[in-house]
Amino acid sequence: MDTLWQHEAFIGGAWRGAGDLRRFPVLDPATGETIAEVADCGEAEAEAAIAEAAIAYESWRGTTALERSRVLRRWHDLMMERQEELARLLTSEQGKPLAEARGEVAYAASFLSWFAEEARRAYGQVVPAHRADAEVVVLKEPVGVVAAVTPWNFPLAMITRKVGPALAAGCTIVVKPAEDTPLSALALARLGEAAGVPAGVVSIVTTRDAPSVVGALMRSPTVRKLSFTGSTATGKLLMRQSAETVKRLSLELGGNAPLIVFADADLDVAVRGTLASKFRNTGQTCVCANRILVEDAIYDRYAEALAEAVRRLKVAPGTVEGAAQGPLINRAGFAKVERHVADARAKGGRILAGGQPDAQGGLFFQPTVIADATPEMALADEETFGPVAALFRFQTEDEAIRLANATETGLSAYFFTRDLARAWRVARRLEAGMVGINEGVISTEVAPFGGVKQSGLGREGAAQGLEEYLETKYVLFGGL
Numbered sequence: 346m347d348t349l350w351q352h353e354a355f356i357g358g359a360w361r362g363a364g365d366l367r368r369f370p371v372l373d374p375a376t377g378e379t380i381a382e383v384a385d386c387g388e389a390e391a392e393a394a395i396a397e398a399a400i401a402y403e404s405w406r407g408t409t410a411l412e413r414s415r416v417l418r419r420w421h422d423l424m425m426e427r428q429e430e431l432a433r434l435l436t437s438e439q440g441k442p443l444a445e446a447r448g449e450v451a452y453a454a455s456f457l458s459w460f461a462e463e464a465r466r467a468y469g470q471v472v473p474a475h476r477a478d479a480e481v482v483v484l485k486e487p488v489g490v491v492a493a494v495t496p497w498n499f500p501l502a503m504i505t506r507k508v509g510p511a512l513a514a515g516c517t518i519v520v521k522p523a524e525d526t527p528l529s530a531l532a533l534a535r536l537g538e539a540a541g542v543p544a545g546v547v548s549i550v551t552t553r554d555a556p557s558v559v560g561a562l563m564r565s566p567t568v569r570k571l572s573f574t575g576s577t578a579t580g581k582l583l584m585r586q587s588a589e590t591v592k593r594l595s596l597e598l599g600g601n602a603p604l605i606v607f608a609d610a611d612l613d614v615a616v617r618g619t620l621a622s623k624f625r626n627t628g629q630t631c632v633c634a635n636r637i638l639v640e641d642a643i644y645d646r647y648a649e650a651l652a653e654a655v656r657r658l659k660v661a662p663g664t665v666e667g668a669a670q671g672p673l674i675n676r677a678g679f680a681k682v683e684r685h686v687a688d689a690r691a692k693g694g695r696i697l698a699g700g701q702p703d704a705q706g707g708l709f710f711q712p713t714v715i716a717d718a719t720p721e722m723a724l725a726d727e728e729t730f731g732p733v734a735a736l737f738r739f740q741t742e743d744e745a746i747r748l749a750n751a752t753e754t755g756l757s758a759y760f761f762t763r764d765l766a767r768a769w770r771v772a773r774r775l776e777a778g779m780v781g782i783n784e785g786v787i788s789t790e791v792a793p794f795g796g797v798k799q800s801g802l803g804r805e806g807a808a809q810g811l812e813e814y815l816e817t818k819y820v821l822f823g824g825l
């Protein structure tokens with residue numbers, strides 16, 4: 346197969362430019378340089394993709410689960426064969442260290458293999474009937490044409506996590522990738538094409554004008570479901586827009602994850618877990634710890650150990666050997682981190698590590714640890730989405746739970762303790778869709794990923810992830 350660098354949109358199985366050959370630049374966040382010019386689609390291309398998806402749906406839904414499973418498995422295998430090339434492409438438009446990019450390729454591919462397996466387990470039911478002369482049968486059917494709107498922080502995985510179950514269920518899907526990272530989406534489509542995904546089953550509509558393309562998807566009565574990953578604000582907007590045509594919704598929105606360190610925790614495990622949870626992807630994940638709550642008795646020791654570990658993180662372009670912290674994705678992301686640090690400093694925060702833009706300039710910010718954080722600081726209720734660890738102090742388990750739950754969102758939560766009874770108690774009381782105990786990285790294709798409260802609706806991955814793309818049809822056989 347030829348190169349994975351594609352610049353045209355992928356609609357109905359064809360590589361197409363946008364009307365009047367409009368294009369938009371894709372930047373390398375490590376250098377600020379333009380690395381590609383990609384088709385800038387509008388409503389017309391979105392509508393074409395929907396029409397192609399509707400045609401393809403008629404035949405794709407009629408394939409056997411085994412046929413769909415084989416296509417997904419081949420797609421997974423091709424991703425892994427091209428892992429290094431995909432990782433480099435990902436790093437060049439997204440900025441994460443190459444080691445993390447390789448990890449994302451494998452993680453993204455795992456959703457294709459997982460749903461290749463789940464495709465064959467979309468069982469219905471035969472229910473004992475309410476009458477002697479009847480049979481009650483429950484069928485599982487694909488939802489139909491799906492729209493996916495995805496973010497830039499995991500440009501491959503956030504797509505396969507939707508495309509995998511959609512295809513497994515027999516749905517067809519139109520993907521609108523984030524404007525910062527369209528190249529990964531197009532590379533994925535190229536591999537899907539080679540794996541035998543039929544024309545129109547997956548389309549990728551690249552654009553820098555999200556409202557127009559997504560608006561067309563949301564208005565269309567043909568599109569029966571939206572799966573969105575991104576900010577809570579945009580999620581609410583799309584939820585409102587989807588009301589008009591009553592679409593099924595899966596929403597993975599923002600988090601404001603608490604990470605609690607109890608005094609009985611293993612200090613090394615807690616520091617390692619915090620580093621992994623907070624500084625992965627330079628702090629740009631929706632499950633990154635955003636508020637670190639530390640029990641008074643261990644506060645100073647933990648703070649010093651964390652600061653020391655953070656000072657050792659190498660800040661460098663993702664392609665540099667040993668890079669641990671890449672650039673932030675764009676100016677807006679960088680400005681938010683600066684604002685949070687300045688606000689925390691002004692409100693009495695003590696900087697134990699970092700605290701400044703990095704000396705190499707551009708979008709690099711020093712990984713930062715701030716002690717004496719308080720609920721009045723902006724970083725207490727806004728997701729920083731950057732390399733800033735803010736340490737709050739608490740005295741009792743009840744206080745920790747109260748602080749942890751004092752947020753409108755509830756995606757992930759973490760805590761560190763060696764007390765078994767406390768582990769159960771706290772896990773039960775945390776208002777979150779996912780809880781990590783003595784562990785800072787919890788995402789895996791085998792477990793249901795998703796949040797409660799304003800963090801969203803539905804789950805991705807796991808058996809639950811397939812259900813999101815299935816409708817239930819009840820059939821009564823009467824007069825038997």
Ligand code: ADP
Pocket residue numbers: 494495496497521522523524555556559560574575576577579580582
């Ligand atoms: P983030 O803060 O992670 O960039 P966004 O919610 O802004 O989160 O972006 C997630 C996805 O939603 C991206 O694909 C983006 O293009 C899209 N998006 C952003 N704003 C809108 C909007 N007003 N209408 C439709 N899609 C949008």
